[in-house]
Amino acid sequence: xxxxxxxxxxxxxxxxxxxxxxxxxxxxxxxxxxxxxxxxxxxxxxxxxxxxxxxxxxxxxxxxxxxxxxxxxxxxxxxxxxxxxxxxxxxxxxxxxxxxxxxxxxxxxxxxxx
Amino acid sequence: xxxxxxxxxxxxxxxxxxxxxxxxxxxxxxxxxxxxxxxxxxxxxxxxxxxxxxxxxxxxxxxxxxxxxxxxxxxxxxxxxxxxxxxxxxxxxxxxxxxxxxxxxxxxxxxxxxxxx
Numbered sequence: 001x002x003x004x005x006x007x008x009x010x011x012x013x014x015x016x017x018x019x020x021x022x023x024x025x026x027x028x029x030x031x032x033x034x035x036x037x038x039x040x041x042x043x044x045x046x047x048x049x050x051x052x053x054x055x056x057x058x059x060x061x062x063x064x065x066x067x068x069x070x071x072x073x074x075x076x077x078x079x080x081x082x083x084x085x086x087x088x089x090x091x092x093x094x095x096x097x098x099x100x101x102x103x104x105x106x107x108x109x110x111x112x113x114x
Numbered sequence: 115x116x117x118x119x120x121x122x123x124x125x126x127x128x129x130x131x132x133x134x135x136x137x138x139x140x141x142x143x144x145x146x147x148x149x150x151x152x153x154x155x156x157x158x159x160x161x162x163x164x165x166x167x168x169x170x171x172x173x174x175x176x177x178x179x180x181x182x183x184x185x186x187x188x189x190x191x192x193x194x195x196x197x198x199x200x201x202x203x204x205x206x207x208x209x210x211x212x213x214x215x216x217x218x219x220x221x222x223x224x225x226x227x228x229x230x231x
């Protein structure tokens with residue numbers, strides 16, 4: 001079965017650079033979520049989209065932006081990168097009414113800022 | 115306030131024994147969902163088991179079972195017959211509604227399980 005695809009798997013950027021993370025949800029899933037997981041931390045919710053519209057916003061810095069495109073893939077754009085942005089970034093997708101089996105996570109993008 | 119509390123930062127268990135990972139939650143919603151995820155050192159987030167707030171029976175998935183005590187707001191994960199490959203971080207998470215029909219998953223701090231041979 002198709003899973004959530006995230007690219008790239010690993011990314012190394014320098015401070016003040018820009019990074020773009022991509023997420024391809026499971027076909028027919030209508031909701032996409034982005035999470036940030038710092039080293040030794042639990043995943044923190046950043047932002048979500050339902051049917052290409054932003055549906056909820058968490059602790060996402062103003063330097064970050066995200067959108068969902070017409071083909072339902074989503075991109076997380078991060079500018080003016082800081083050392084503290086080094087983390088594992090997860091994308092998950094679900095059906096809004098999907099119950100317990102609706103949330104599927106991608107393998108994550110490990111961002112290292114040097 | 116923390117919505118999901120996992121009080122055990124680390125747990126050790128002998129191979130082939132059972133282990134219980136604790137999780138308590140806080141919500142005023144009547145409809146919510148509880149999840150357990152496994153995160154091995156490679157980093158991926160693997161879904162293990164789900165319990166809906168209206169489900170009367172405890173969820174079971176193979177060696178995993180969820181001990182759901184609604185009145186106590188607890189959703190403990192029980193792993194039977196532990197295997198070396200069970201060594202990983204385990205997260206409890208809750209799905210709750212935010213602003214109408216949008217939902218969000220909130221995670222606990224996690225429990226690092228080590229299975230000893």
